[in-house]
Amino acid sequence: MYKNFMNLLDNTRKGPSHHYFVLKRNIILIMLSITIIPLATMIVISHFQYRTHLKSQTTAPLLSMAHKAAHSFELFMEQRLSTIRFISTAYSFEELSKEQRIREILIFLKKEFSGFVDLGLINSKGDLISYAGPYSLLGKNYSSQTFFQETQIKNKYISNVFLGYRKFPHIVMAVQRFTDDGQTWILRATLDTEFFDVLISSMGFDTQSDVFLINGDGIFQTDSLRYGRTLEKCPLKIPHDKFKSNIIESVYENNRDIIIASAGVSVADYILVIVQPQSVALQSWHALKTELLFVFAVSLVIIVFAILWMTKMLVKRVRESDRKRKNALIELQHTQKLSSIGRLAAGIAHEINNPLAIINEKAGLMKDLVELSTDLSNKQKFEKLTESIVKSVGRCKKITHRLLGFSKRIDIKIETININEIIHEVLGFLERDAIYRRIDLRLHLLDSLESILSDYGLIQQALLNLLTNAFAAVEDGGIITIVSENNEDAGVLIRISDNGCGIPENIIKSIFDPFFSTKKERGTGLGLSITYGIVRKLGGQIIVESVEGEGTVFTVTLPAKSDSNMEVNA
């Protein structure tokens, strides 16, 4: 900030326009950043807050459902596995080798637990020793099959779903048993997967939810409502992590947004998956997102426009006030210069006045003596000479009196004044200009003009301003008319008219405004404003009438008596 400010100061050296440009740019940047950054931050925060909230509201229950469902499967399969393990413990290899015995056990199992299809005993070499079930598998060797090898390593085994001989899906469960003599044997059971569907439907999911099992390779272990049948490849990408649950949001699949929750089933290579369409709540989040973006965009546009407009106005004002200040300073310097010149002139005039008075008296005395003498040779010549001296002194007197009379008065005083006298005095200053420029000055001053009580100096200044303007308005050889007359209801009226360029209609309202000038560099724009101020302060009125190209008439009316306690700073 400080650095910026310093830069700003530095830039003033590069020229005034650049200074305003930098000022404008800095204001815009600062205002934009202090408005947009908090707004954007707020929108982002509320966006994420709402999202997190919704997530916990919608996804957490889904994930917990997936966990529960996976757990149900685990329980179910553990129970079946325990049953098989129990049988392998309760019965010896010999007993189970008996066809009759194993058949009895299968019948019992089918009665107590759903899903069992067959039961077989396999020795350590992989030969099927005994079998109870719908197929004739006796004598079959399993030593090369995955289930046999895995059971030998892990002591238990649950297979993925496969199609059995009768072409409906099955799974295989097997447990290994160690005999006392160091031999091993395996009890193997086949279960149909109908119970998977029963289990899923018993969990009470709504019809929108698609619940299914897949294996680690993404193959369906149960039928899915939408994505395929058992043993088909699942088209959804589901992370395969047995011990972890996952949630994937907002997957766009088949023209709809879905949420996928998955949980690993620890006892087997299964993953339970719940696919749900985006809930209404999440849809509302999307709506909110859109609304927030819309609000942000609209606010952004408004803010940017407001800032640009405000900055433009502000800088314009600053620039204007800078210009006014500069002009006022110039005017002040000008006034001070005039005032000191006035004082100097008055001082000189006063100093000259005394010797002038002496010369006047001496010459006068000479003239008297010459006139009185009777025997003076060259008497006529002396008379002429003294007369000439007296006349010259008269001219000097006129100059010194004018200088003295026009020197600026510091104190304002109400006195009896004759307007015609002031008009003559002011014209004395413009006389020379009028002669050079052949300006036709027409005076219609009323001899019986009433004296008024007002300030001499102020009226002098006001009339000089108006006359200077009239002189500036007319061409060489133009006509300026000055009229003075008694006003109908006491006071006097002065009318100054010229046949100059006139004032355009669109600016006539502004001519009394301070700093309004058509003279560009030559004027300060204060003349008419000061005149207006003076006339108003003296309790008078000033009216302007102008026709462009034809001329202008200023009419000033002054009251018979001005208020004596008027302000000095006119």
Next chain:
Amino acid sequence: MKNKNIKVLLIDDEAEFVSTLAERLELRGYLAKTAEDGESGISMIEKEVFDIVVLDLMMPGLSGLETLRQIKIINSKIPVILLTGHGSTKEGMAGMRLGAFDYLMKPLDISELINKISLALNL
């Protein structure tokens, strides 16, 4: 000469001016005396009777207006004509308010002064 025996007192610090003016007035039949500052002018008025006083407003020491006030205290009936070096009428007006008969601007027009004297003395 009708002006004979009219006693005029001229008070002005400019000796050259006041002496010449006195001479010119005497040529015209007046009895003119001069004083070069306010104090001596006042003491002269205290000692003898003058018909009229011509007083310069701009003087060192006792100012013209102050001198006028004191003259009016001594003799309120004596007419005083003021002389001012200022082009403005301001000081002259101030003097009028203090009881001066009239004021004239320097350099003087002798006939104007005589005219004023005649008016002041109702001649």
